[in-house]
Amino acid sequence: MKLYDLELSGNCYKVRLFCALNDIPLSIYAVDYMAGEHKTDAFWEINPLGQIPVLNDDGFIVRDSQAILIYLAQKYQLLSWWPQNAKSQGDVMQWLSYAANEIARGPNDARLHDLFGINLEVDSARIKALQCAEILDDHLSDKDWLVGDSPTIADIACFPYIALMHQGGVSGEQFEHVNRWMNAIKGLDRFISMPGIE
């Protein structure tokens, strides 16, 4: 199983982390992002969106970090990570959309601006980042995990860009429940980190 990867991408890290936690072997192919490899015809054949991560599992290609998490959890029947009952799937999915939309427009965009020099409205992204963290903090005020009593792919999808928020110029120090939750993720067996996450 080959992951088209960038070490500094929080989206790629979601996949690396999930595979590490579940002992899923992964062959890492480092996309030369700085040289623009993701904008070449060869890469667009793999993912017309020109984005990483992309997973190639023996010829089956799937893009988008949230989709890769569902694919892997379903393939390996990791049912605590991707429960099969309707209510849990609805609950998990609303946080996957949160990762794909609100977190992407908030902490992820602010970091893209500061770390990669992407031209975007960084003030607005920083406000959204704080709102994102606040909503998570409220949600986690009486919970250990985003959905149910154990970690799911919802936690994996939301964790990286919240943990990397400081690289977009936004401090998350005041969000005590979010910090407790992040420490619980960091305390999971076989947890791996990425640059920017201590």
Next chain:
Amino acid sequence: MKLYDLELSGNCYKVRLFCALNDIPLSIYAVDYMAGEHKTDAFWEINPLGQIPVLNDDGFIVRDSQAILIYLAQKYQLLSWWPQNAKSQGDVMQWLSYAANEIARGPNDARLHDLFGINLEVDSARIKALQCAEILDDHLSDKDWLVGDSPTIADIACFPYIALMHQGGVSGEQFEHVNRWMNAIKGLDRFISMPGIE
């Protein structure tokens, strides 16, 4: 089953359309969006994101149109709409993320600007809208449906804001495969429309 709804919202329409196609009874509660009901404390109790749609199924509350689609398909075991094998779930999920991210930032944002007067960078949203439609058009060039041989929740999630693109000042006339696909959706038994979709 109660849907917190806005008639002009393409996200709410995804839920109404899916329920209509599958004969799922739905009680519609029209949120008074213009009066700001979605910004009241009472609404924030239901959805701290202050967004519609929200579904209340006998006390179980789920927000986000993509999450509601998965919840309903899984609850009623509509397995052609939400297949259970890993590859299909990965394929469907990448288009649900596409709806939550790329389509939201493209045709949805452009329409929010033009129709609801939301302050955002409309030129950039229109460019993204065209890119969105182009990627869909390429994907659909040799396919009837986004995933597999029959409609899935991926089609329902991506259809509304592509069909409403003209309300954000972007014409989709030139995308012949997208137009064929939209006509196929409109041709489904029990299809219902919304204002702006002919």
